[in-house]
Structure formats: C-alpha cells, structure tokens
C-alpha cells in the first residue's frame with residue numbers, strides 16, 4: 001500500500017475509504033482563488049506565474065483535504081508556443097486570432113521546444129510538490145487532442161463544433177495533419193509533466209461527445225490511443241481519461257490503455273459498473289446539483305455512495321465545479337463521502 005488512497009485505487013487495490021478530488025477544483029467558486037485572480041489582468045499571465053499557480057493548486061486541497069491536487073494551468077497552454085495567438089476574454093472564454101482552416105495555416109505552426117516554452121509549468125509543479133503532503137498526489141493534465149484541436153480550429157468555444165466537423169468531413173488530410181501535430185505535442189507535454197514531478201496524468205476530452213460513435217472511433221480515438229500508449233511505454237504512472245457527453249463512447253474509451261475512466265454526469269454509473277465491473281470509474285454527479293439545498297446534496301451523495309459501494313471508484317463530479325457553486329455544499333459533498341455529518 002502507498003499512503004495515497006488515490007494511487008491505491010488507481011493500482012487496483014482495495015481501500016478503506018474512497019478518494020475524492022474535483023475537476024476544476026481550483027477556481028472561481030473559491031474566495032481565496034478570486035483574491036489571487038484579481039492580481040492578474042490576463043489569465044495566461046496568472047497561469048505562467050508559478051508562485052500563484054502553486055498557491056491556487058494548493059488552496060482547495062488545504063480547504064477540503066482532498067485526496068489529489070490538480071495542477072493549476074489550462075488545456076490550451078500548448079497553443080501559444082505553437083504560434084497561436086490565444087487570449088482569454090472575460091465572458092467569452094478562449095479566443096484564438098489565427099485559427100487553422102487550410103493547409104497554409106497548418107504550415108505556419110511552429111515546432112517549439114516545449115520544455116523551454118513551458119518551463120513555468122515545471123516551476124509550478126516543483127513549487128507545489130514542495131508544499132503538498134506526501135500522501136496527496138499531484139495530477140498533471142492535458143486536453144484530449146480533439147478538444148485542443150477544436151479550439152484551434154474554431155478560434156473560440158463553439159457549441160456546435162461546426163468548423164471542426166467541416167474540416168474533418170471536407171478536408172480530412174488537413175484535419176489528420178493537425179491532429180498528428182497536436183497528438184505529438186500533447187504526448188510530449190504529458191510526459192514532461194510526469195518527468196517534472198506529477199504523480200498521475202489526466203486527459204480531458206471535453207468535446208469528444210460531439211461525435212457519433214463511428215466517427216469518434218475512426219477519426220478521433222486513434223490519436224488519443226497514441227498518447228496513452230506513448231505514456232505507457234515510458235511510465236506506469238496512472239492515467240485518467242475523461243470525456244464529456246460521452247456515454248455513447250464508453251466502449252471506445254474502454255479500449256484505451258488508461259487506468260481510470262472519468263464518467264460525465266449524463267452517464268448512469270450503475271450501468272457502467274454493470275457493463276465493466278473491473279473498470280475503475282471516476283465521477284460523476286451533475287456539477288449543478290451542488291446548487292441544491294445542503295440536505296439535498298447530502299441525500300444525493302448518499303444515494304451515489306450506495307451505488308458505488310464495493311466498486312473500484314474515485315469520487316468526483318461529472319464535469320468541472322461551476323463558478324458560483326456554494327462552497328459549503330462542496331464541503332457537504334466531501335463530508336458525506338467521508339461519512340462525516
């Protein structure tokens with residue numbers, strides 16, 4: 001046994017108590033986060049400040065005694081070194097001035113030295129690890145290749161993903177060329193995070209669910225598989241794969257060489273366990289349930305506890321914590337999981 005519930009579950013061991021962490025656990029629902037956020041006019045400057053990044057990585061862990069920390073960064077940080085003009089605009093999210101639409105755009109992409117370009121991430125990991133209790137692993141992460149590519153193709157958050165789909169269906173060689181580039185960088189970036197001191201890695205494919213099963217299986221999954229296989233050829237560090245809106249893709253995701261499958265909130269976790277009883281699942285309540293009355297949060301969490309009893313499972317939400325979530329309800333969720341009332 002290690003002294004980490006999280007790593008023990010990932011290693012397939014039986015644990016006395018289930019671990020819990022939250023996607024987007026550092027963020028705008030926390031007053032201590034907002035206080036540090038105010039010091040930076042730009043989100044990317046905030047991420048690149050390794051002291052601030054380490055501080056907000058630790059904030060939710062210190063407040064809630066979570067079983068894992070996740071590095072404060074963003075899935076889009078690999079894009080600027082590749083030559084993309086990325087900014088985060090308030091109320092709009094990410095904006096990219098020079099999206100990929102044709103072969104010329106593809107040829108403009110730079111081949112950066114990621115180790116140099118993202119040295120602030122190395123510093124943030126090292127500073128975090130110094131202050132993190134030894135029993136709390138640090139999770140590194142990257143976006144799934146489809147999700148990162150889709151931001152670079154759309155140039156913004158685009159709920160229909162139309163430009164991405166148009167590229168896939170009308171210029172498949174450009175889509176493939178771009179996915180290959182992103183896949184290469186994503187794999188390298190995750191391996192760097194492992195080398196720099198992370199204890200487990202998360203692949204977050206937030207837009208995967210926008211594709212039908214066959215399209216996902218044939219045109220998207222192979223790139224994610226390359227990343228997972230590349231990591232596994234170097235290290236046996238646990239990998240969590242999270243795909244959003246992806247209940248229909250579960251059998252595809254199951255075929256990846258990852259340790260844990262993060263379920264989104266639309267998925268019936270009992271059905272998932274019935275289908276794959278040996279699989280370690282993470283999740284998965286709808287993050288908006290944390291806006292309910294505390295007693296409802298407690299009751300819903302107790303129902304979930306019953307469903308996952310005796311199953312290999314890591315508690316989390318079925319997507320990231322939403323801005324405005326009452327902090328006391330996050331506490332109720334965690335306390336209920338730990339049997340504290």
Ligand code: CP3
Nearest residue numbers: 023024025026027043070071072073074075093204206320
């Ligand atoms: O989990 C954590 O607490 C670690 C930090 C983290 C952030 N983004 C910080 C962030 C993580 C793991 C992410 C992942 C991320 N980023 C995803 C995948 C997970 C998901 O939510 O689906 C995606 C799709 C992004 C891209 C992104 N970053 C968007 C669309 C936005 C704007 C909308 C939003 O959620 O705020 C961001 C900005 C961002 N990333 C913020 C934070 C804390 C908010 C920026 C701010 O404080 O001004």
